[in-house]
Amino acid sequence: MELAMVEQAGVVGAGGAGFPTHVKLNTKAEILLINAAECEPLLAVDQQLIIRNTKRFVATVNKVARYLGAKQKIVAIKKKHKEAVAALQKTKCQVHLLDNFYPAGDEQVTVLEATGRTVPEGGIPLEVGVVVLNVETVLNIADALEGIPVTQTTLTVTGEVARPLTGTFPIGITASEVIDYCGGATTADYALIDGGPAMGKLMDKTDPITKTTKALLVLPKDHPQIQLRQMPLRAILRQAASACCQCQLCTELCPRYLLGHSIDPARIMRAMAHGTADTSGLTSAMLCSECGVCDLFACPMGLSPRRVNQELKAEFARRGLKNPHREEAQPRASRSGRKVPTGRLVSRLALARYDRPAPWEDVSLSPLEVTIRLKQHIGKPAQPVVEVGEQVQRGQLIAKADGLGANVHASIDGKVQSVDSAIVIRAAR
Numbered sequence: 237m238e239l240a241m242v243e244q245a246g247v248v249g250a251g252g253a254g255f256p257t258h259v260k261l262n263t264k265a266e267i268l269l270i271n272a273a274e275c276e277p278l279l280a281v282d283q284q285l286i287i288r289n290t291k292r293f294v295a296t297v298n299k300v301a302r303y304l305g306a307k308q309k310i311v312a313i314k315k316k317h318k319e320a321v322a323a324l325q326k327t328k329c330q331v332h333l334l335d336n337f338y339p340a341g342d343e344q345v346t347v348l349e350a351t352g353r354t355v356p357e358g359g360i361p362l363e364v365g366v367v368v369l370n371v372e373t374v375l376n377i378a379d380a381l382e383g384i385p386v387t388q389t390t391l392t393v394t395g396e397v398a399r400p401l402t403g404t405f406p407i408g409i410t411a412s413e414v415i416d417y418c419g420g421a422t423t424a425d426y427a428l429i430d431g432g433p434a435m436g437k438l439m440d441k442t443d444p445i446t447k448t449t450k451a452l453l454v455l456p457k458d459h460p461q462i463q464l465r466q467m468p469l470r471a472i473l474r475q476a477a478s479a480c481c482q483c484q485l486c487t488e489l490c491p492r493y494l495l496g497h498s499i500d501p502a503r504i505m506r507a508m509a510h511g512t513a514d515t516s517g518l519t520s521a522m523l524c525s526e527c528g529v530c531d532l533f534a535c536p537m538g539l540s541p542r543r544v545n546q547e548l549k550a551e552f553a554r555r556g557l558k559n560p561h562r563e564e565a566q567p568r569a570s571r572s573g574r575k576v577p578t579g580r581l582v583s584r585l586a587l588a589r590y591d592r593p594a595p596w597e598d599v600s601l602s603p604l605e606v607t608i609r610l611k612q613h614i615g616k617p618a619q620p621v622v623e624v625g626e627q628v629q630r631g632q633l634i635a636k637a638d639g640l641g642a643n644v645h646a647s648i649d650g651k652v653q654s655v656d657s658a659i660v661i662r663a664a665r
């Protein structure tokens with residue numbers, strides 16, 4: 237396998253924050269773990285990609301494993317995805333069957349479930365000999381090895397849409413174009429979540445989809461999941477100060493605490509309730525994965541330790557504080573009885589009515605215009621290599637990685653309209 241081809245094609249982790257894949261693979265590892273957990277409720281991307289591309293997927297897993305020198309390659313997938321599991325079991329791939337709990341796809345949780353190894357707090361899977369990739373990333377590597385760059389992304393569109401579906405869309409089209417393709421929103425006043433209902437972020441209808449977009453969840457503007465995300469931090473902190481009853485449930489159900497990490501959201505909430513001005517003793521907030529189990533499921537008072545942790549992390553980043561927590565971890569004995577069943581999470585999130593199939597569709601779209609962000613990945617924005625007025629073709633390099641980052645390519649043929657934090661291309665018609 238040629239790592240340079242993966243770099244050239246601009247492959248990044250498609251299932252998360254977009255870590256550049258050529259950087260992640262530039263190592264040796266004992267185990268290659270494919271995270272096909274499809275952790276968030278309502279999403280149907282990984283399972284359908286596996287069903288449609290089994291041979292290519294498994295062949296690429298084998299190539300990557302050889303490159304890493306990995307003796308073991310494991311695909312971790314929920315046993316409820318029976319068709320995808322059956323397809324994998326017809327190959328020589330080792331399959332680890334996950335129960336349907338949240339967050340089964342939290343990288344550190346998946347590593348423990350599939351390999352029995354525990355990533356140290358504040359650490360990465362490579363520290364225990366494991367490299368983790370997601371399903372779409374593997375298929376993007378397959379394309380890269382054939383010289384095809386990343387110009388499209390696969391996502392589930394669901395919620396208040398006429399036709400929920402899963403399909404592959406050109407990078408750079410707007411969320412509202414995707415929704416229109418799905419027959420339009422079924423409620424006039426809607427808001428959008430980019431990603432799954434637990435960890436996804438609010439998105440504007442005019443925002444473009446990127447290499448890491450995995451889902452568009454369309455919800456009525458007054459849905460509790462929209463309101464929770466819109467609540468100002470001041471109100472969250474005020475609530476934390478007045479309403480936390482110190483029941484400890486946020487800590488006892490926290491997936492990272494259950495891995496044995498020293499995160500303790502209840503202690504942080506207690507400190508906030510006492511109005512502590514000195515936050516230097518609260519650095520364990522840096523161990524928060526922002527999974528949302530505490531605020532979406534655990535807290536009986538409707539408080540959000542997650543938002544408090546996010547704020548503390550931002551404050552520590554502004555102060556240039558590095559994560560001091562690096563202890564080896566041992567999963568806590570209580571862990572097995574405290575996994576959150578995904579079905580219960582869906583009910584708790586008031587999403588049961590949207591828990592319906594989002595079947596595969598071969599998307600056919602010829603967008604008039606695309607807006608392709610220069611930063612769709614962890615690291616620095618890519619540097620433009622095209623100018624306004626230039627004609628470009630689909631797949632052409634339009635911005636080059638600058639240090640840690642990833643190349644960016646045109647997703648349609650057309651003329652460059654503007655170059656800023658994104659490159660706008662209008663189709664030649």
Ligand code: SF4
Binds near residue numbers: 499501526527529542
């Ligand atoms: S969001 Fe809450 S439950 Fe999840 S890791 Fe952070 S503190 Fe723990």
Ligand code: SF4
Binds near residue numbers: 482485502534535
């Ligand atoms: S679960 Fe809620 S009420 Fe209980 S300790 Fe945590 S923040 Fe406080």
